[in-house]
Amino acid sequence: MKKSVFLGALTVAGLTAGAAAAATLDDVKARGTLNCGVTTGLVGFAAPDNNGNWDGFDVGVCRAVAAAVLGDPQAVEFVPTTGKTRFTALASGEIDMLARNTTWTFSRDVDLKFEFVGVNYYDGQGFMVPKELGVSSAKDLDGATVCIQTGTTTELNLADYFRKNSMNYEPVPIETNAEAQQQYLAGACDVYTTDASGLAATRAAFEDPSAHVLLPEIVSKEPLGPLVRHGDNEWGDVVRWTLNALIAAEELGVTSANIADMASTAGDSPEINRLLGTEGNLGEMLGLEADWAVKAISAGGNYGELFEKNIGETTPIGLARGLNAQWTDGGLLYSPPFR
């Protein structure tokens, strides 16, 4: 009896939540701010600076969407979420979209009823070892002690990789990245493994980064991307094509520096014209203004500019573009055409 009441309440709550979710775009416009879920802090991807302004690569996506929908990149209410609270926050309607370096997996997309709108960072699990160990490949790691975060997909990937190569390892379970840094530096483990971007950021914080190397092997696919709730395709389209606009802008050479010129009059390139709204009516189809992409790109620059500013090689984190280069440069970024 109690169980059925509980389930009934849950159903009602779910239905009302679903009904409210049906017109997220209108809700956001009426509210005047975008509720964007981010992490409670991840180096380079999202963290508030000493004035309390959020900054980072994921934050850039939130600001671009806010600029496209509301015309103001500052009109974002950032809702910090932990790995445990992120999905409930999105499902319950507390946030409109989640941009929290979340791996796109089958079960999250299908079973948890979310809609991944694309990939803004192609990550993968890597290994870091001290240089003095003299290891140059993950294949040499037989018998190593490995620091690994518990309860993550990295733990399973590690087991798979070592089993496939019939090697043994001794896991040192740790809870957070901060703890891992200390354990690894104290010599509690020979190897630290997590997402390659996280390894690079961790290494950058070391007193002597050059004493540690990242091994070339990447043992898993971790496509990270923003996501929205199932069932509101119009809103999903807005977020998806804002992300695509950032990627396409880099491919087409539209930057925050030259966008004002390019958007003022229609140029020679029809695709740039369509993207920037000087030709065609793509904005109208999305339910946005004609210059939606102009605003989104002006917010923080195109994909490449966001990358360089937050996590690129000029920053202390120093990530190379790698897989995240444009398809024309041998990477995986490939925006569908704006047509």
Next chain:
Amino acid sequence: MSDTHAESVAYVRETMLPETPPPAAETGITRWMKQNLFATVPNAVLTVAAIVVIYFLLAATLPWILNGIWNAASIRECREILDGTTGGCFAVLSDRWNQLLFGFKYPSTEYWRPALAFLLLFVAAAPVMFFKYLPRKMLLFTAVYPFLAFWLIWGGSIVPPLVLLLGFVAAYVAFKTLEKRGFGVAVLGGLGVLIVAIILAGSIGKIEVLRLEQVQSRDMGGFMLNMILGTVCISLSIPIGIALALGRQSDMPIIKWICVVFIEFIRGVPLITLLFVANVVLAYFLPPGTTFDLIIRVIIMITAFASAYIAEVIRGGLAALPRGQYEAGDSLGLDYAQAMRLIILPQALKISIPGIVNVAVGLFKDTTLVSVISMFDLVGMIRGPILASTDWNGVYWELFGFAALLFFVVCYGVSQYSQWLERELNTDHR
């Protein structure tokens, strides 16, 4: 002097010797050391061993503290300045000082408000803590303080807290006038008046009088959040705990069983589970768009948790009283409320002080658990935004040491106060 013994005694002292100081080994620091540090061989060995340990501890930490850097923009700059020498990077504390204390979203022009509320907290707490030494009229300020602090910290118009305050006064008056008709009627009457006041406060909040800039609950953070949660939850949970303890001893079965079930349920569930329920599960049951303030949800959960524990501590105090005390109350013709107020509770509470303080100190430290439900208390600020900033990623000891220091100061202060209070209330003739 006569000459009688002049032949038999070789020498007779004719004057008093001046007093000499005791031998060097039997006085001052030497004697103290001999008695206390080197009394026996094992003691001497232990002393030497302790000195060696202390030396190594200081040798490791002192250069780190004294050579610390207080002025730098990032950990890399710190390391440049240190240039390979040992030293802490305390610059993170000066750079993020306000964030550590107030969180990263509290408007920086309004920092004086929580700071003032914090200072006034001492004025408000003093007449309760040192009730023998301060005039009782100061309690009036204590009664006003919660509303004043709410207005200062959250801002907005002063009207809603003022109406609530008046509501409490009206409820008290109603309680007093109805008390002759019976305790139950009086409580119901008081509650009725209070509910009217709450509804009224909610509906006329738009009236703009003495408006301060409003700060949302989700913008609270830093040590301020720990202090808010700690003070509010402890001061609420003591009266609720007393009520639960008395309810558990009650003869009325319904009240008794409600109290027993509440206490046993809450004590059987980890606090972190309750916090997750407050944060995550409630969001599913509330209709979308309702904003049931997160801090209030957390306060309710922590208060429930603490009051269950305090109820058990007080029950221990009640059980320790000899049966004669209850009978004495009855034989004097006191009713239940009078007997409890005048005879039983003063003694039971005195016995319970160490236990209550134990719960209070533990609870204050438990407020850092809110960092797991993405609230930015002191620990949440450190683990999240500060360690995740590109500037300060990699600074641990300095930050967590600072957090430990803040908590230690508060907890040690509370513990010292409770020991003083025990001596103060000591009426034994031992």
